[in-house]
Amino acid sequence: MTDDTGTCITSPLPRRTASRGIGKALTERCLQALGKLRVPKCNIFLFSSNSRGKSFWQYNGWNLRQDLAVLKRKTYGD
Secondary structure, three states, rough: OOOOOOEEOOOOOOOOOOOOOOHHHHHHHHHHHHOOOOOOOOOOOOOOOOHHHHHHHOOOEHHHEOOOOOOOOOOOOO
């Protein structure tokens, strides 16, 4: 799904759907929608321990960026 900010939102599909092309089809639909909005590029964030996810994205033409780091800070609580 693509929201009005151009953010492509996905979640992992069950393993039984693997190799059916569902994830790739959803990704392509999101990328086409972003392209129509003239969004020049898209980034994916995933946990570095997610080797299955990393393999999926790289297999589908995405490149691992070495030039970025993700930082976080809590806004409340301990």
